[in-house]
Amino acid sequence: MDKAFIVVAVLMTAGGFHLAHTGNADKGKVLFESAALGGATTGKSCATCHDGGKGLGSSLFERKHFTIMGREENSLADVVNVCIDQPLGGTGLDPRGEEMNHLIAYMKTLIKQPTKK
Numbered sequence: 474m475d476k477a478f479i480v481v482a483v484l485m486t487a488g489g490f491h492l493a494h495t496g497n498a499d500k501g502k503v504l505f506e507s508a509a510l511g512g513a514t515t516g517k518s519c520a521t522c523h524d525g526g527k528g529l530g531s532s533l534f535e536r537k538h539f540t541i542m543g544r545e546e547n548s549l550a551d552v553v554n555v556c557i558d559q560p561l562g563g564t565g566l567d568p569r570g571e572e573m574n575h576l577i578a579y580m581k582t583l584i585k586q587p588t589k590k
């Protein structure tokens with residue numbers, strides 16, 4: 474295999490990783506407050522119920538398992554999609570897509586760090 478190929482492959486991998494894990498909290502805020510997110514049909518946005526982080530547990534980003542509205546979910550993206558599905562009456566986002574990353578980045582800014590005991 475030639476060296477240039479390896480360099481390109483490494484850069485592409487690194488770039489993909491970067492994209493998959495970087496959300497923009499400002500863009501996330503707009504989505505969080507949008508009553509059109511995921512084609513929402515109920516006139517509600519995330520902020521209707523979670524304004525300022527209300528109802529988002531402080532351990533949200535540490536948990537690996539979630540129970541939401543009677544369903545078991547294993548990722549935060551899936552939990553977000555349950556809320557888009559149900560209260561917003563929309564269609565879930567691509568769990569690895571840009572909008573999801575932005576939303577999650579914004580939610581991070583809402584969660585107060587758990588106080589150490």
Ligand code: HEC
Nearest residue numbers: 517518519521522528529530541542543552553556557560
């Ligand atoms: C009509 C009110 C309502 C709207 C609108 C709503 N949610 Fe929720 N959300 C809830 C309720 C209620 C729960 C808790 C459900 C449970 O415990 O079964 C919840 C739970 C969550 C949780 C899990 C919190 C935790 O600590 O376990 C996340 C994350 C979340 N919502 C994100 C969102 C996002 C993102 C949106 C916008 C797409 C949204 N929600 C829209 C009512 C809402």
